[in-house]
Amino acid sequence: MHIDWWTLCLQAINVLVLVWILSRFFFKPVAAIVAERRAAIAQALEDARKARVQAEAEQEKAQQAAAAIAASHADVLKKAELEAKAETDAILGSARAAADKLREAAAADIARKRQSDAAALADQASRLAADIAGKLLSRLPDESRITGFVPGLAQGLSELPETVRRGVGAHGAPLRLKAARALTEAETEACHTELSKALGRPVDILVEVAPELIAGLEIDMPHAVVRNNFRADLARIAAALIAPGAKQPELPQSGQEAR
Amino acid sequence: MNSPLTLTPLFHLGPVPVTTPVAVTWVIMLVLGVAFYLATRRLQRIPSTAQAILETVVSAIDSQIAETMQADPARYRALIGTIFLYVLAANWTSLIPGVEPPTAHIETDAALALIVFFATIVYGIRALGLLGYLKTFAEPSWVMIPLNLVEQISRNFSLMVRLFGNVMSGVFIIGIILSLAGLLVPIPLMALDILTGAVQAYIFAILACVFIGAAISETAPSRKISSPNTSH
Numbered sequence: 001m002h003i004d005w006w007t008l009c010l011q012a013i014n015v016l017v018l019v020w021i022l023s024r025f026f027f028k029p030v031a032a033i034v035a036e037r038r039a040a041i042a043q044a045l046e047d048a049r050k051a052r053v054q055a056e057a058e059q060e061k062a063q064q065a066a067a068a069i070a071a072s073h074a075d076v077l078k079k080a081e082l083e084a085k086a087e088t089d090a091i092l093g094s095a096r097a098a099a100d101k102l103r104e105a106a107a108a109d110i111a112r113k114r115q116s117d118a119a120a121l122a123d124q125a126s127r128l129a130a131d132i133a134g135k136l137l138s139r140l141p142d143e144s145r146i147t148g149f150v151p152g153l154a155q156g157l158s159e160l161p162e163t164v165r166r167g168v169g170a171h172g173a174p175l176r177l178k179a180a181r182a183l184t185e186a187e188t189e190a191c192h193t194e195l196s197k198a199l200g201r202p203v204d205i206l207v208e209v210a211p212e213l214i215a216g217l218e219i220d221m222p223h224a225v226v227r228n229n230f231r232a233d234l235a236r237i238a239a240a241l242i243a244p245g246a247k248q249p250e251l252p253q254s255g256q257e258a259r
Numbered sequence: 260m261n262s263p264l265t266l267t268p269l270f271h272l273g274p275v276p277v278t279t280p281v282a283v284t285w286v287i288m289l290v291l292g293v294a295f296y297l298a299t300r301r302l303q304r305i306p307s308t309a310q311a312i313l314e315t316v317v318s319a320i321d322s323q324i325a326e327t328m329q330a331d332p333a334r335y336r337a338l339i340g341t342i343f344l345y346v347l348a349a350n351w352t353s354l355i356p357g358v359e360p361p362t363a364h365i366e367t368d369a370a371l372a373l374i375v376f377f378a379t380i381v382y383g384i385r386a387l388g389l390l391g392y393l394k395t396f397a398e399p400s401w402v403m404i405p406l407n408l409v410e411q412i413s414r415n416f417s418l419m420v421r422l423f424g425n426v427m428s429g430v431f432i433i434g435i436i437l438s439l440a441g442l443l444v445p446i447p448l449m450a451l452d453i454l455t456g457a458v459q460a461y462i463f464a465i466l467a468c469v470f471i472g473a474a475i476s477e478t479a480p481s482r483k484i485s486s487p488n489t490s491h
Contacts, residue, residue, distance in 0.1 A: 010284075011369075028337075030313050030316075033303075
């Protein structure tokens with residue numbers, strides 16, 4: 001086997017020259033542009049990473065701001081809720097107070113109205129009772145309108161305080177005696193006797209006719225009145241009925257009233 | 260057809276005879292140089308189709324170097340890439356009628372193997388230092404020194420003979436069939452030669468990577484090299 005050493009040397013030189021040529025015109029430029037592109041891509045990735053980090057920071061900031069706004073919103077809502085509740089309570093309180101006042105006023109009006117109605121009713125009833133009593137008494141004997149009332153009247157007079165009794169018929173002044181009708185002489189005498197006995201001294205009486213008494217008598221003094229008649233009884237019964245929590249009134253024998 | 264074992268000078272440059280492989284190599288150098296010069300004149304960041312192909316080639320070479328040598332491919336790219344492209348171009352010149360590939364002559368393959376041999380030594384000394392590189396021959400034991408020295412020569416010799424045998428045999432077969440059968444019959448074998456040429460170029464470049472990679476590492480070359488099966 002023959003080897004051409006010239007050819008071998010030339011080929012070795014050729015290959016080394018080709019190494020230089022390809023390195024100069026192929027490998028270095030292409031590798032450089034690839035490296036440049038990789039660097040650009042790396043730079044772009046780095047920029048993108050920075051932008052992402054910045055965007056994440058901005059997003060976090062925005063989330064914090066949103067959270068702060070939400071918290072502030074919640075605080076404002078809570079505060080407004082508390083204020084609204086307080087205002088509602090105040091309005092409700094004032095409304096309740098006003099309603100209570102109105103209710104009390106209405107209750108007072110109702111009570112007054114009821115009282116006036118009851119008074120009117122009692123007055124009407126007393127008038128009716130007086131009419132009834134008058135009509136019923138018209139069927140009884142006429143002396144029953146006077147005779148039965150004399151002892152009670154005398155008892156009422158005797159129960160007056162001593163100072164009042166002492167002034168009755170003093171200085172010769174007659175005792176004013178009202179009667180439901182004109183008294184007969186016998187009745188006048190009976191009254192004179194009983195009243196003198198009650199006072200413990202004789203006393204003059206001056207009889208006045210007062211049909212509104214219906215039946216009975218009444219002594220009219222400057223400082224006191226002694227009643228023993230149907231009118232007074234009816235008035236007492238009506239007053240007892242009108243009074244709140246009134247019980248069934250008892251019919252009194254006679255009554256005194258100081259002036 | 261001339262025997263590939265003999266070379267006839269085409270002309271002489273003074274005392275230097277210029278043979279066919281040298282002339283064909285010059286043509287290949289001219290074509291590759293001009294083509295790559297034109298192709299890389301206006302490289303842009305957004306590549307054209309041609310630029311994308313060139314970048315793909317360079318990236319593939321870089322990837323193979325990095326995987327084989329476990330090192331930065333920039334330092335070895337020019338040598339390994341040029342060996343690959345030159346062997347590939349030289350092998351494929353057999354497709355041109357009347358042109359014998361330079362790699363079908365032992366002188367070209369020997370030149371390539373010698374370059375790889377010296378590159379192995381240069382890169383090994385540069386990486387480990389002279390003493391460090393020489394120490395790798397005494398691993399795992401000083402007894403292995405003769406074997407490692409023989410291996411340094413024999414593996415480059417096998418590199419040379421492998422390429423020569425494969426390409427030369429392809430040329431021979433096509434020549435014989437062409438002389439016996441006719442014009443169109445060798446076409447399938449020529450198509451096969453395309454594949455064979457590419458495979459041989461790849462194997463030569465990868466083995467060069469393996470040899471250099473073993474030299475720049477700190478362990479014995481014989482323990483690191485795992486040559487692929489390259490029989491044709």
